[in-house]
Amino acid sequence: MNKTVKQTYSYWFLLPAALVYLVIFILPTALSFFFSLTRWNLTEWEFIGLENFVTFFQEQSLSIGFKNTLIYAVVTCALKVVIGLLLGVVLTSKIRSKSYLRSVIFFPTLISTIAVGIAFSAMMHPTEGIINSGLALIGIEGPDWLGDVRLALLSVAFVDVWKGLGFATVIYIAGILSIPEDYYEALQMDGGNGWHKFWNIIVPLCRPATHSVIILSFIGGLRSFDLIWTMTKGGPGFTTDLIASIIYKQYQGGFYGLATAGNVILFILVTLLALPLYSYMNRKEAEL
Amino acid sequence: MFKRKTESASALPRSRQRSKPTIMFCAIAMLAAVLSACSGTTESSSSSSSGSSSNQQAQVTLTLLVDNSQDAVNQANAYISAFQKLNSDIKIELETRPNGSEGDNTVKTRLATGDMADVFFYNSGSLMQALSPEKNLLDLTDEPLMDNIMDAFKPAVTYKGRIYGVPSGSTTAGGWFYNKKIYSQLNLTVPKTWNELMENSNKIKATGITPVIGTYKDSWTSQLVVLADYYNIQTQVPDFANQFTSHQATIAGTPATLRSFEKLQELHDQNFMNKDFLATTYDSGLKMLAEGKGAQYPMLSSAIPAVAQNFPDQIEDIGFFAQPGDDASANGLTIWLPGGAYIYKESEHIEEAKKFLAFIASVEGTKTVAAASSPTGPFLIQGASIPDSVPTVVKEMLPYFDSNQTAPALEYLSPVKGPSLEQITVEVGSGIKTAAEGAAAYDKDVEKQAKQLGLDGW
Numbered sequence: 001m002n003k004t005v006k007q008t009y010s011y012w013f014l015l016p017a018a019l020v021y022l023v024i025f026i027l028p029t030a031l032s033f034f035f036s037l038t039r040w041n042l043t044e045w046e047f048i049g050l051e052n053f054v055t056f057f058q059e060q061s062l063s064i065g066f067k068n069t070l071i072y073a074v075v076t077c078a079l080k081v082v083i084g085l086l087l088g089v090v091l092t093s094k095i096r097s098k099s100y101l102r103s104v105i106f107f108p109t110l111i112s113t114i115a116v117g118i119a120f121s122a123m124m125h126p127t128e129g130i131i132n133s134g135l136a137l138i139g140i141e142g143p144d145w146l147g148d149v150r151l152a153l154l155s156v157a158f159v160d161v162w163k164g165l166g167f168a169t170v171i172y173i174a175g176i177l178s179i180p181e182d183y184y185e186a187l188q189m190d191g192g193n194g195w196h197k198f199w200n201i202i203v204p205l206c207r208p209a210t211h212s213v214i215i216l217s218f219i220g221g222l223r224s225f226d227l228i229w230t231m232t233k234g235g236p237g238f239t240t241d242l243i244a245s246i247i248y249k250q251y252q253g254g255f256y257g258l259a260t261a262g263n264v265i266l267f268i269l270v271t272l273l274a275l276p277l278y279s280y281m282n283r284k285e286a287e288l
Numbered sequence: 289m290f291k292r293k294t295e296s297a298s299a300l301p302r303s304r305q306r307s308k309p310t311i312m313f314c315a316i317a318m319l320a321a322v323l324s325a326c327s328g329t330t331e332s333s334s335s336s337s338s339g340s341s342s343n344q345q346a347q348v349t350l351t352l353l354v355d356n357s358q359d360a361v362n363q364a365n366a367y368i369s370a371f372q373k374l375n376s377d378i379k380i381e382l383e384t385r386p387n388g389s390e391g392d393n394t395v396k397t398r399l400a401t402g403d404m405a406d407v408f409f410y411n412s413g414s415l416m417q418a419l420s421p422e423k424n425l426l427d428l429t430d431e432p433l434m435d436n437i438m439d440a441f442k443p444a445v446t447y448k449g450r451i452y453g454v455p456s457g458s459t460t461a462g463g464w465f466y467n468k469k470i471y472s473q474l475n476l477t478v479p480k481t482w483n484e485l486m487e488n489s490n491k492i493k494a495t496g497i498t499p500v501i502g503t504y505k506d507s508w509t510s511q512l513v514v515l516a517d518y519y520n521i522q523t524q525v526p527d528f529a530n531q532f533t534s535h536q537a538t539i540a541g542t543p544a545t546l547r548s549f550e551k552l553q554e555l556h557d558q559n560f561m562n563k564d565f566l567a568t569t570y571d572s573g574l575k576m577l578a579e580g581k582g583a584q585y586p587m588l589s590s591a592i593p594a595v596a597q598n599f600p601d602q603i604e605d606i607g608f609f610a611q612p613g614d615d616a617s618a619n620g621l622t623i624w625l626p627g628g629a630y631i632y633k634e635s636e637h638i639e640e641a642k643k644f645l646a647f648i649a650s651v652e653g654t655k656t657v658a659a660a661s662s663p664t665g666p667f668l669i670q671g672a673s674i675p676d677s678v679p680t681v682v683k684e685m686l687p688y689f690d691s692n693q694t695a696p697a698l699e700y701l702s703p704v705k706g707p708s709l710e711q712i713t714v715e716v717g718s719g720i721k722t723a724a725e726g727a728a729a730y731d732k733d734v735e736k737q738a739k740q741l742g743l744d745g746w
Contacts, residue, residue, distance in 0.1 A: 039740060041420065042400035046742075055739075059732060061708055127564045147566030149720055235507055236566050237715035238708075252389040253707030254396060254418055255740050 036261035052261035065243040072157055072242060073221030079161045080168040080217045081210060088172025089202060106166035117230025120159045121146060146232050153240045156231050168213045175209025176202055211281040222270050348640050349379045353405035355391050356384035359593045359661050363457060366660030371647045378640050399424045404632040406641045409456045412444035412628040413700040421447040426631035426638065428452060433646040441668040444625040444700045453628025454649040457657060459665035460624040461589040461685050462516035462697060463610045470497060470583045478609045480616035482551060489560050492583045500555055501582035502565025503573035510713040512586040517548035519620040519695040520613030529701035535745040540727035549716055549723035556719045566718060578602040588624060589664040589685065596662050596679055603679045610688060620693035625700050626668060703741060706733030
């Protein structure tokens with residue numbers, strides 16, 4: 001066999017995978033970019049240019065989602081990083097029942113998000129929920145967690161953190177355990193205390209773990225939908241609408257073109273925010 | 289990745305040139321295969337349909353799609369068993385879909401993908417018009433079974449002059465349920481004006497009972513005060529629906545329609561609703577009403593079967609009145625027409641489906657469904673009447689019908705209905721927006737929908 005035949009021969013093996021990739025990923029992506037420029041009822045379409053995008057950015061009830069999505073992504077991401085790191089430190093220290101506690105932390109990750117949403121919206125009920133009943137026992141009148149305009153989004157973000165924390169913690173545990181013992185020994189020689197250990201060894205050497213947690217939870221937060229939908233459906237009014245829930249509502253209203261435009265916007269937004277973040281953190285990691 | 293490419297770069301160009309067209313060819317071939325497979329199935333199915341309906345004596349199976357609420361399933365099962373008794377050669381299988389806008393999506397998607405049941409129950413009015421009826425539904429305009437249908441119903445299932453459905457149940461009214469026990473304890477009378485309603489509510493509030501039940505956890509329930517006000521709008525602006533459809537009138541710019549939003553805002557400003565109204569569901573609202581924890585509940589009369597089933601001992605304590613306007617002499621009821629039963633145009637069993645629809649649209653059919661579930665208002669079938677056994681609350685609605693003091697809700701007169709109304713009414717009802725802001729927001733929402741429908745003048 002000459003060289004060219006050999007080369008072509010090996011390319012044949014790529015063909016099935018390439019076809020799958022084309023039909024399942026490239027084609028729908030291209031189609032959705034196209035349909036975002038149309039008025040579309042699943043069978044017929046009419047080209048209307050950028051009108052869908054204009055509608056999306058102009059309408060108050062639609063653009064409210066951008067602010068909420070950013071708040072939601074930043075809050076959940078920051079909390080997962082901070083609490084995840086702290087829990088990671090606790091769960092790698094020399095405490096008893098360590099493995100039991102680890103599984104407790106990881107447990108929420110295993111439950112279906114829908115179930116979590118339903119359970120928490122029952123617990124957050126302002127008059128009958130277990131949270132406010134508990135607060136009432138110690139004489140505090142709890143707020144309407146999901147009905148208060150200022151609180152609702154943060155309440156859902158809190159549940160998201162509760163559910164996603166186990167995953168962040170596991171990444172941190174792996175990161176902390178991979179730090180060689182030598183560093184701690186050196187620190188001991190220099191007479192460093194626990195605070196030094198945390199701040200000068202664990203935090204900098206866990207940076208790869210931190211970056212994974214940030215990227216995963218930030219993108220997850222931007223695309224978040226299921227929890228919001230089960231807990232508030234974007235309400236009261238539009239106060240907890242995220243881009244994803246707004247897209248879904250447009251789809252429900254039968255505005256398929258508009259919904260597709262929203263998806264394209266979400267796609268671009270995630271790319272614009274996540275890519276620079278990713279490359280920035282990659283550079284930082286290389287400096288390490 | 290990058291490294292490997294550069295290593296073998298010298299040998300790449302020729303092989304690439306060759307493989308590229310091959311990939312293209314394969315992709316096209318595959319697409320063609322997929323497409324031909326699709327058309328092949330539709331051809332074979334249509335040929336088999338003509339065979340089965342004409343010369344086969346064997347049992348035919350129809351499918352019927354209804355929403356999954358307990359009441360809808362009960363009614364559908366009643367229709368099915370009564371119909372099968374009369375037609376032993378036709379078997380009907382029940383399929384269910386979710387309620388609300390998720391169900392709307394299911395129906396639209398199944399129609400678009402050619403996977404619809406032979407017969408399906410669906411809303412009439414603006415929602416039905418969004419189904420592209422001339423493409424998806426069987427035209428029933430010239431069918432003899434239409435003779436049984438009252439004219440009041442026909443506009444709700446008419447699209448571009450053709451009629452596509454028959455009523456699949458009784459009429460529903462939108463107004464206010466009230467607890468008669470509380471009313472009689474406090475010596476209150478049924479209000480004829482909005483001010484009287486507010487006075488009653490103030491007296492109820494003074495006793496510590498919730499005057500108005502709010503169930504905004506199920507956000508659709510927040511629309512009732514606005515939607516049930518249409519009778520009052522129509523008495524002031526008789527041509528509003530047409531002006532609204534052609535974009536000559538807006539909600540915020542018409543005092544009568546703005547008033548509907550103001551009424552909702554007033555309920556919030558006066559603090560009439562239960563404290564946890566944002567977390568209360570429709571079901572708990574009905575419970576509050578039946579148990580007397582709340583005195584009044586703006587709701588559709590379609591709640592009656594659920595109350596009758598869950599609170600049989602309390603159903604006679606519950607009454608109903610139309611949403612009052614500002615003028616006591618012009619008091620009337622806003623009604624929701626029955627949903628429709630439609631035949632899927634591509635159904636393989638058109639004749640059997642027509643038979644089934646004819647049964648639904650017969651007096652016999654109304655008796656069947658009335659036995660399975662309490663009617664929530666009159667039937668729109670010639671010669672059909674409401675049985676005497678219905679709860680008093682239904683009988684209290686009949687005078688409005690008898691004296692012709694009814695108006696259909698706006699969604700039966702205009703195809704324009706914004707999908708975000710329920711969120712906007714939640715905002716107005718919970719004080720996030722004022723009535724004027726809410727009405728303006730709804731006008732924008734409506735504009736979006738009208739543009740998507742491609743209506744003239746928007």
